[in-house]
Amino acid sequence: xxxxxxxxxxxxxxxxxxxxxxxxxxxxxxxxxxxxxxxxxxxxxxxxxxxxxxxxxxxxxxxxxxxxx
Numbered sequence: 001x002x003x004x005x006x007x008x009x010x011x012x013x014x015x016x017x018x019x020x021x022x023x024x025x026x027x028x029x030x031x032x033x034x035x036x037x038x039x040x041x042x043x044x045x046x047x048x049x050x051x052x053x054x055x056x057x058x059x060x061x062x063x064x065x066x067x068x069x
Contacts, residue, residue: 019066023059030055 007015030052038051047053 016066020063023062023066027055027059 010018033051039045039049042049
């Protein structure tokens with residue numbers, strides 16, 4: 001079993017920061033991927049196939065919801 005008792009003394013501000021960073025790190029990783037890799041195997045390079053766009057939209061929504069609530 002996982003034991004997260006060490007997080008009991010963590011302030012709410014730091015907890016928010018850590019969760020938001022957990023969302024931002026995959027966003028940074030997606031933006032570092034080369035364009036060739038993103039469109040590999042795709043028949044065209046339409047904007048809706050761009051992984052960077054979708055990761056940004058999803059992370060922005062997740063962070064907005066997390067900050068609101």
